[in-house]
Amino acid sequence: MYMDYDASTPRALATEAVHAGREDLAELGLHAPPIDLSTTYPSYDTRAEAARIDEFATTGARLDGPPVYARLDNPTTARFEAALARLEGADDAVAFASGMAALTAVLLVRASLGLRHVVAVRPLYGCSDHLLNAGLLGTEVTWTDPAGVADAIRPDTGLVMVESPANPTLAEVDIRALAHACGSVPLLVDNTFATPVLQRPVEEGARIVLHSATKYLGGHGDVMGGVVACDDEFARALRQVRFATGGVLHPLAGYLLLRGLSTLPVRVRAASATAAELVRRLATDPRIARVHYPRVGGAMVSFEVYGDPHDVIAGVRLITPAVSLGSVDTLIQHPASISHRIVAEGDRRSAGVSDRLLRMSVGLEDVEDLWRDLTQALSAPPAETVRAPRAADDSAAPSRPVGR
Numbered sequence: 001m002y003m004d005y006d007a008s009t010p011r012a013l014a015t016e017a018v019h020a021g022r023e024d025l026a027e028l029g030l031h032a033p034p035i036d037l038s039t040t041y042p043s044y045d046t047r048a049e050a051a052r053i054d055e056f057a058t059t060g061a062r063l064d065g066p067p068v069y070a071r072l073d074n075p076t077t078a079r080f081e082a083a084l085a086r087l088e089g090a091d092d093a094v095a096f097a098s099g100m101a102a103l104t105a106v107l108l109v110r111a112s113l114g115l116r117h118v119v120a121v122r123p124l125y126g127c128s129d130h131l132l133n134a135g136l137l138g139t140e141v142t143w144t145d146p147a148g149v150a151d152a153i154r155p156d157t158g159l160v161m162v163e164s165p166a167n168p169t170l171a172e173v174d175i176r177a178l179a180h181a182c183g184s185v186p187l188l189v190d191n192t193f194a195t196p197v198l199q200r201p202v203e204e205g206a207r208i209v210l211h212s213a214t215k216y217l218g219g220h221g222d223v224m225g226g227v228v229a230c231d232d233e234f235a236r237a238l239r240q241v242r243f244a245t246g247g248v249l250h251p252l253a254g255y256l257l258l259r260g261l262s263t264l265p266v267r268v269r270a271a272s273a274t275a276a277e278l279v280r281r282l283a284t285d286p287r288i289a290r291v292h293y294p295r296v297g298g299a300m301v302s303f304e305v306y307g308d309p310h311d312v313i314a315g316v317r318l319i320t321p322a323v324s325l326g327s328v329d330t331l332i333q334h335p336a337s338i339s340h341r342i343v344a345e346g347d348r349r350s351a352g353v354s355d356r357l358l359r360m361s362v363g364l365e366d367v368e369d370l371w372r373d374l375t376q377a378l379s380a381p382p383a384e385t386v387r388a389p390r391a392a393d394d395s396a397a398p399s400r401p402v403g404r
């Protein structure tokens with residue numbers, strides 16, 4: 001299985017993005033990474049397989065040779081994991097079926113050690129907030145601000161969790177200071193919005209970096225996945241949980257995510273430049289009450305409108321009104337209605353997620369086209385009708401307005 005890397009020759013992020021996880025391809029006589037769709041792997045030596053299964057159950061270490069069964073490991077996904085770990089400056093990475101499956105595995109690793117208490121800073125992505133707050137996995141959460149983290153830590157605290165820049169307000173924390181405040185408790189940073197192009201939390205003392213790979217890592221809105229970059233010890237524990245609970249990434253998704261990484265630096269930089277220009281224009285627009293944009297930069301922009309945010313969503317024509325982010329095209333959504341709907345209203349508001357807040361994921365379109373669409377949507381009269389979605393096989397039919 002692929003894992004070769006000579007750490008004595010450090011390379012720039014842009015170089016790693018196109019080469020990490022692929023170093024053996026030329027020797028294999030390949031250019032594109034191979035996709036291994038096997039669910040099982042043959043062996044004529046059952047005693048040897050039993051020994052390998054024992055080894056995995058004991059250590060969680062990646063096996064030499066074929067993975068026995070696809071729930072243990074996959075060579076295509078392993079390339080993506082190796083590449084993402086390299087970009088994040090981590091020892092290793094473990095991929096999952098979604099970001100929520102990845103967060104679940106992290107919580108289970110800690111809970112299995114009896115460390116069921118989590119300290120977390122709001123806002124987090126709405127479903128992360130819900131997973132912690134509802135205690136679905138037997139965990140208990142204490143919400144605090146960054147300054148309160150050290151005091152909130154208890155003997156049974158297994159994790160401190162933050163998202164920076166946070167979904168959807170783009171609030172940031174000082175990761176280095178927070179890692180210091182955590183002491184020996186692992187700090188998890190959700191780095192989905194910044195990506196390793198703009199921020200590498202491991203270098204600032206975080207032990208665990210979480211991504212919804214569905215977003216910038218995939219980059220094209222066509223693959224769902226999650227990944228955790230961390231040290232070797234934590235990665236082994238995550239692999240054991242992944243084997244036991246089954247939230248594996250499909251190898252085709254592993255292939256697409258590896259391909260996505262190769263353009264990650266250019267996509268993030270180009271979209272960030274456009275986002276920064278839109279922020280400049282929004283900041284002086286009289287229809288906008290407040291613009292949120294993080295110091296670290298990036299392609300996410302949030303803003304509060306004086307008017308009805310639902311009218312803006314109904315008014316866009318080039319920009320796609322949809323949840324999610326990190327794709328090549330620009331998306332806009334209303335967090336209080338969608339991404340953070342599951343968070344109780346009071347918790348949402350106290351975390352700074354106002355009902356007038358809109359969250360935009362800036363894509364790779366021309367900035368003037370985006371500005372034209374945004375500015376006409378901001379001026380749109382109150383929407384009395386909404387467009388019905390068109391069926392895929394119905395493209396010739398006119399869209400039918402539907403009463404609200």
Ligand code: MET
Nearest residue numbers: 125167323324325338339
């Ligand atoms: C199911 S709603 C959210 C999807 C995604 N995590 C987002 O924040 O847009």
